[in-house]
Amino acid sequence: MRQFEESMYQLIVETSTNLPGDVRRAVLRGKAAEDAATRAGLALATITQNIEMAEQEVSPICQDTGMPTFIVHTPVGANQIEMKKAIRAAVVRATKDGKLRPNSVDSLTGANSGDNLGPGTPVIHFEQWEKDAVEVRLILKGGGCENKNIQYSLPTELEGLGKAGRDLDGIRKCIMHAVYQAQGQGCSAGFIGVGIGGDRTTGYELAKQQLFRNVDDVNPNEDLRKLEEYVLDNANKLGIGTMGFGGEVTLLGCKIGAMNRLPASFFVSVAYNCWAFRRQGVLIQPDSGEITDWLYESGHEVGMNPETEKELAATDAAGTASSGREIVLQTPISEEQIRSLKVGDVVIIRGEMHTGRDALHKYLMDHDAPIDLNGAVIYHCGPVMLKDEDGWHVKAAGPTTSIREEPYQGDILKKFGIRAVIGKGGMGPKTLQALQEHGAVYLNAIGGAAQYYAKCIRKVNGVDFMEFGIPEAMWHLEVDGFAAIVTMDSHGNSLHADVNKDSAAKLEMFKEPVFL
Numbered sequence: 001m002r003q004f005e006e007s008m009y010q011l012i013v014e015t016s017t018n019l020p021g022d023v024r025r026a027v028l029r030g031k032a033a034e035d036a037a038t039r040a041g042l043a044l045a046t047i048t049q050n051i052e053m054a055e056q057e058v059s060p061i062c063q064d065t066g067m068p069t070f071i072v073h074t075p076v077g078a079n080q081i082e083m084k085k086a087i088r089a090a091v092v093r094a095t096k097d098g099k100l101r102p103n104s105v106d107s108l109t110g111a112n113s114g115d116n117l118g119p120g121t122p123v124i125h126f127e128q129w130e131k132d133a134v135e136v137r138l139i140l141k142g143g144g145c146e147n148k149n150i151q152y153s154l155p156t157e158l159e160g161l162g163k164a165g166r167d168l169d170g171i172r173k174c175i176m177h178a179v180y181q182a183q184g185q186g187c188s189a190g191f192i193g194v195g196i197g198g199d200r201t202t203g204y205e206l207a208k209q210q211l212f213r214n215v216d217d218v219n220p221n222e223d224l225r226k227l228e229e230y231v232l233d234n235a236n237k238l239g240i241g242t243m244g245f246g247g248e249v250t251l252l253g254c255k256i257g258a259m260n261r262l263p264a265s266f267f268v269s270v271a272y273n274c275w276a277f278r279r280q281g282v283l284i285q286p287d288s289g290e291i292t293d294w295l296y297e298s299g300h301e302v303g304m305n306p307e308t309e310k311e312l313a314a315t316d317a318a319g320t321a322s323s324g325r326e327i328v329l330q331t332p333i334s335e336e337q338i339r340s341l342k343v344g345d346v347v348i349i350r351g352e353m354h355t356g357r358d359a360l361h362k363y364l365m366d367h368d369a370p371i372d373l374n375g376a377v378i379y380h381c382g383p384v385m386l387k388d389e390d391g392w393h394v395k396a397a398g399p400t401t402s403i404r405e406e407p408y409q410g411d412i413l414k415k416f417g418i419r420a421v422i423g424k425g426g427m428g429p430k431t432l433q434a435l436q437e438h439g440a441v442y443l444n445a446i447g448g449a450a451q452y453y454a455k456c457i458r459k460v461n462g463v464d465f466m467e468f469g470i471p472e473a474m475w476h477l478e479v480d481g482f483a484a485i486v487t488m489d490s491h492g493n494s495l496h497a498d499v500n501k502d503s504a505a506k507l508e509m510f511k512e513p514v515f516l
């Protein structure tokens with residue numbers, strides 16, 4: 001097994017940087033179904049471009065490289081202890097090389113271990129089988145979409161859908177509701193894995209297992225096949241759209257599995273995965289540890305932007321077409337400039353912005369900021385950063401889910417004079433009110449487009465709070481050409497509130513029984 005560690009390293013790099021062929025095809029199908037001259041069309045064009053960039057740069061598709069989860073099948077007698085050591089070593093090396101973000105955080109102290117090792121991380125499951133080869137599958141599922149997983153206990157009462165009973169139709173309602181409740185926050189358009197039955201733990205495990213199925217496979221169980229097709233067709237009628245911008249494409253894949261349950265329990269567990277659906281697998285020759293086969297079609301075979309130049313032109317056109325306006329904002333930004341912006345405007349940011357997420361927002365509530373934030377732009381982002389003799393470099397830097405900062409954001413805006421917040425998925429009424437009172441905007445960047453945004457960062461001007469760990473530190477970044485869409489303005493308008501309301505109304509269309 002000399003080569004096993006190297007093989008695991010290759011598996012991690014491939015999974016993090018090169019989206020597999022079946023997933024790419026699903027994204028392309030979504031793009032074809034969406035009107036290019038809309039906000040969702042623009043988002044999909046950015047996503048496809050980002051997928052290409054990640055492959056070319058061999059850098060993370062999304063900065064959140066998730067919870068590395070390895071599922072290993074071994075022949076009887078294989079040394080699992082050695083394999084575990086090799087997997088952990090490969091994880092450490094991939095983290096050092098910027099292919100994985102340091103993502104293992106002490107739940108009590110908040111300390112980041114820095115190398116992705118820690119109690120419970122990475123996740124490694126072993127199972128024996130009677131074949132000669134070793135099989136390793138890896139999924140890198142990010143935190144934002146993980147937060148959108150949901151588990152239902154039937155019978156239950158569902159918002160908009162009424163009673164969901166212990167039958168196929170009750171399951172149908174749960175799945176439709178699961179897609180609705182995720183809105184754009186798990187970086188739709190997404191893929192869902194559903195586990196029917198089991199207990200609370202094995203139900204979620206089964207849901208995650210479904211994510212290892214090929215996007216284009218056909219469920220051998222006739223009832224489940226019908227349900228998968230129904231959900232895929234109908235979830236797209238909810239109008240949530242890519243990034244929750246509204247539109248035709250909300251779901252790209254639906255896979256459902258069933259297992260036995262206890263008489264008293266009936267769980268439907270849903271694992272929501274973003275479009276950055278990173279999973280791969282390899283077959284390993286057990287003596288040498290070398291890779292003999294990849295389990296999913298390589299992304300390399302499925303080009304995302306056959307006519308990149310034309311696409312880019314179309315993207316720019318779409319950006320302006322969606323609102324008719326494209327506005328350059330140079331930091332620091334004045335209140336007057338902000339007040340002139342409306343939902344739908346595309347802004348291009350130039351100057352300095354500052355990253356800040358969970359740890360920083362909590363801190364700023366009762367401390368001073370290390371720099372002057374008057375007129376500043378805060379970016380909800382936990383980047384992948386590497387340091388060499390020339391200083392820090394940004395390897396991946398897309399937005400994180402903003403709603404987590406809802407309890408703090410309004411107060412912090414006012415306290416420090418911040419004029420713009422960039423993130424994804426939108427924020428709630430408290431922030432909307434503060435935007436109006438103080439004169440600020442919420443800008444939605446395209447979730448997962450970590451290479452696309454990293455390219456806009458010209459220089460790392462500095463960093464504060466390194467003690468929070470790389471993703472949570474406050475990075476001061478010099479940007480140019482950083483495009484984002486105004487989705488909440490200073491006049492009380494919120495695209496997110498509108499899409500939420502519209503999709504809630506549409507959800508009610510699915511109230512009547514379908515599977516009797």
Ligand SMILES: O=C(O)C[C@H](O)C(=O)O
Pocket residue numbers: 063064142143144145185186187381382398399400401447
């Ligand atoms: O942690 C991140 O950078 C992003 C996260 O996956 C999210 O979707 O919010």
Ligand code: SF4
Pocket residue numbers: 062063064065066141142143144145185186187274275276398399400401447448449
């Ligand atoms: S930021 Fe979006 S694309 Fe990245 S892991 Fe989170 S949910 Fe997925």
